[in-house]
Amino acid sequence: MKLARLLILTLGALLAISGAVPLLKRILADTKPSVQLEVKNAQPREVEDVTQNAIVRDYTLAWQAIGTSLANNTLQPLNDNFAGFALDKLTQRVKDQKQNGLTTRIVDHGHKVEAIFYSPDGAAIELKDTASIETQVLDGGTVIHSDQAQIQYYAVMTGAEDRWKVRVLESTAK
Amino acid sequence: MRKVIYIGLVIALCWFAEDCARAAELHVPQNAVAGQPLSIGTSGSGTLYLIGPGQVIKRDFKSGGAVEIKGEELRSAGRWIAAVSGSSKESQVFWVKPGKPGRLNFLARPSRVPVARPNVISGVTFIFDQYQNLILDPTPVNFNLSVGGAGSSKSVTSREGVAWINSASAPKAGAAQFVASVDATTVTRVVQQVAADPCERSFHMHVAGHAGNRLIVETDPIRDCSGNPVPDGTIVTFIQTDKSGKSTVDSRIKKGTARAELPASDNATITMAAGVVLGNELHVGGK
Numbered sequence: 001m002k003l004a005r006l007l008i009l010t011l012g013a014l015l016a017i018s019g020a021v022p023l024l025k026r027i028l029a030d031t032k033p034s035v036q037l038e039v040k041n042a043q044p045r046e047v048e049d050v051t052q053n054a055i056v057r058d059y060t061l062a063w064q065a066i067g068t069s070l071a072n073n074t075l076q077p078l079n080d081n082f083a084g085f086a087l088d089k090l091t092q093r094v095k096d097q098k099q100n101g102l103t104t105r106i107v108d109h110g111h112k113v114e115a116i117f118y119s120p121d122g123a124a125i126e127l128k129d130t131a132s133i134e135t136q137v138l139d140g141g142t143v144i145h146s147d148q149a150q151i152q153y154y155a156v157m158t159g160a161e162d163r164w165k166v167r168v169l170e171s172t173a174k
Numbered sequence: 175m176r177k178v179i180y181i182g183l184v185i186a187l188c189w190f191a192e193d194c195a196r197a198a199e200l201h202v203p204q205n206a207v208a209g210q211p212l213s214i215g216t217s218g219s220g221t222l223y224l225i226g227p228g229q230v231i232k233r234d235f236k237s238g239g240a241v242e243i244k245g246e247e248l249r250s251a252g253r254w255i256a257a258v259s260g261s262s263k264e265s266q267v268f269w270v271k272p273g274k275p276g277r278l279n280f281l282a283r284p285s286r287v288p289v290a291r292p293n294v295i296s297g298v299t300f301i302f303d304q305y306q307n308l309i310l311d312p313t314p315v316n317f318n319l320s321v322g323g324a325g326s327s328k329s330v331t332s333r334e335g336v337a338w339i340n341s342a343s344a345p346k347a348g349a350a351q352f353v354a355s356v357d358a359t360t361v362t363r364v365v366q367q368v369a370a371d372p373c374e375r376s377f378h379m380h381v382a383g384h385a386g387n388r389l390i391v392e393t394d395p396i397r398d399c400s401g402n403p404v405p406d407g408t409i410v411t412f413i414q415t416d417k418s419g420k421s422t423v424d425s426r427i428k429k430g431t432a433r434a435e436l437p438a439s440d441n442a443t444i445t446m447a448a449g450v451v452l453g454n455e456l457h458v459g460g461k
Contacts, residue, residue, distance in 0.1 A: 044338065044340070085302070085306040088228070088306065089227055089228025089229075089250060089306065090227075090228065092228050092229050093226070093227065093228050093229060093230065096229050096230035096231075097225075097230055099230075100223070100230050100232045102223065102225070102230060104225070116334055117334070117336050117338075119281065119296070119298045119338070120283070120296040120298070120338070120340060121281075121283040121284075121296060123281065123283070124281065124298065126334065126335065126336055128334065135255070137223070137225055137255060137257060137265075139223070139259055142259065144223065144257040144258075144259045144263060144265060145225070145255050145257040145265035146265075147255075147265075147267065149267070151253060154308060154310060154334065154335060156300060156308070156335075156336075168300070168308050168335075169227075170227070170251060170252050170272075170307060170308045170310075171227060171252035171253040172251075172252065172269075172310055173253075173269045
């Protein structure tokens with residue numbers, strides 16, 4: 001009898017874990033997208049190891065900020081990770097979304113990023129990103145658009161006070 | 175009973191047909207360009223949302239027809255979503271291309287550079303349309319670096335939105351105009367070209383006189399190897415060595431020359447240096 005109870009308890013626990021693991025993975029995927037950076041084709045300057053690590057860290061944070069800002073219509077995450085034209089555009093998008101009662105949910109399945117240009121003085125880097133992204137646009141609580149696609153982005157990042165910030169972020173048809 | 179079912183089916187069919195007739199359909203453009211008007215075909219009635227990378231446009235529409243978007247409204251290039259909500263729901267993705275070049279981001283480095291050095295000035299240009307969209311199509315960019323009307327020009331075709339060059343500094347000192355241009359869009363940066371280190375061939379000093387028990391030494395006008403005067407304020411170090419030891423004086427160039435007062439000595443050797451360049455050696459006193 002005791003053995004049967006233990007067996008049921010174990011099965012229950014396994015069932016709970018099997019449900020929780022994908023959920024946890026999904027949550028982690030939402031909060032921290034994976035970014036793989038390739039730098040061997042960067043010109044005219046070679047990307048230093050320290051810079052590579054910083055770019056991966058800060059580009060990841062930038063995408064995390066996009067997800068948070070578009071889902072909640074908040075600007076602070078953008079201000080921390082974007083500058084210049086990219087900040088202007090994303091800020092306008094969030095304001096327009098808010099005004100029209102829209103939100104955008106992004107499930108980020110990862111980025112394959114290639115550094116294609118690194119300026120001679122090391123102040124700016126251009127990235128070509130193939131992103132795998134699931135997008136849902138909601139009008140109030142109703143989903144009005146949903147798709148999953150591989151999207152190509154070009155990003156220009158420049159060094160700021162304590163991190164690299166995204167200055168340009170543009171999607172393009174492959 | 176059969177009649178009732180038949181009537182019910184007919185009603186359901188009519189309802190469905192009416193719904194289909196009112197259902198919105200979307201016809202999104204294939205070649206939209208930022209800054210140019212856009213027409214989106216719809217049918218039925220509802221609300222059209224256009225969700226772009228940097229903006230959202232909302233339009234209510236009734237009884238079908240095309241929804242017209244003005245050129246100045248369509249500012250963001252990239253991936254757009256057109257979604258209809260209303261009697262039915264439909265959405266599609268379409269792309270908007272950037273417009274013509276209208277803005278340049280031009281980074282010129284450094285702001286101050288010695289003359290006649292190879293590959294010391296770099297110019298990087300990112301090309302945008304007037305709505306801040308990066309233009310990824312190859313675009314020729316003209317770079318021109320000139321001092322006092324004389325200079326060099328080079329055309330570089332951009333690749334994935336960026337064009338860059340490395341350039342030598344001119345032999346002549348002065349404020350160089352570094353210009354990047356695409357069609358009628360021009361951006362200018364100033365690179366101050368300053369004289370390089372003093373030229374060893376002409377870096378000479380002589381005894382200029384005595385002041386009490388002090389010896390005054392002065393340099394000839396100090397120039398770099400291209401003949402540009404080395405800027406005032408550059409430090410020249412004079413070192414006098416005699417039996418009592420070593421005396422060092424750091425003097426700044428003033429009006430083209432440097433001058434120092436050293437202790438009078440009956441047998442001393444005086445040397446001078448500016449940066450890594452050594453001047454002539456003077457022997458004073460002695461037999």
